[in-house]
Amino acid sequence: AFLVRRLPRGLSLAGFGVLNHMVRMGQETASPAALARALQVTRGAVTGVLRKLSAEGFITLEPDPKDGRGKKVRLTPDGYAARQAALDATAPLVARFESEMDLAAIRRIHPELRRIREYLDNNRDL
Numbered sequence: 001a002f003l004v005r006r007l008p009r010g011l012s013l014a015g016f017g018v019l020n021h022m023v024r025m026g027q028e029t030a031s032p033a034a035l036a037r038a039l040q041v042t043r044g045a046v047t048g049v050l051r052k053l054s055a056e057g058f059i060t061l062e063p064d065p066k067d068g069r070g071k072k073v074r075l076t077p078d079g080y081a082a083r084q085a086a087l088d089a090t091a092p093l094v095a096r097f098e099s100e101m102d103l104a105a106i107r108r109i110h111p112e113l114r115r116i117r118e119y120l121d122n123n124r125d126l
Contacts, residue, residue, distance in 0.1 A: 006089035008082045010056040014041075014049045019058060019083040022075055029072040031064065040124065058082050 004013050011019075017039055022030055025038075036046040050073060053059040058079035064070035 002093050003086065003090055006086070008085045008089075010052075011058065011082050011086065012049070012052065014039075014045075015053050015056075015058065016083065016086050018046070018049055018053060018073075019075060019079050020086075022073070023080065023083055029062075029074050032071055032073060035073065037124070038121075053079065056082075 003016070007013065007016060018035055021027075021035065021038055030038075032046050032050060033043055035050075036043045039046065050059065050061060054061055056078075057076055060074045060076060062072045062074055064072050
């Protein structure tokens with residue numbers, strides 16, 4: 001709720017998820033199907049989010065050069081800026097979290113949590 005109230009105009013939480021995923025994973029482009037899998041939503045759901053992101057100028061949808069029927073999602077400079085603005089808006093929450101939590105304990109369990117996430121990501125289609 002904290003993040004949703006502070007998102008830049010025209011950016012939904014689902015849209016932030018798409019932008020953040022692409023930047024975090026270092027993806028210059030991604031297919032809608034790959035984004036749907038990564039975000040664990042239906043292709044229809046991601047299509048709606050991409051349509052809104054495109055209308056706001058945060059992404060472009062380009063033809064896939066390898067598949068004439070497919071599309072590629074590409075972040076625009078405005079998309080990068082919107083993602084950064086959303087992250088900047090969470091700075092007070094992050095500061096509070098860091099002051100109230102045992103960061104050493106989090107650092108100790110982080111590798112195991114990452115291993116669990118990777119396992120679940122790699123086995124979501126079972």
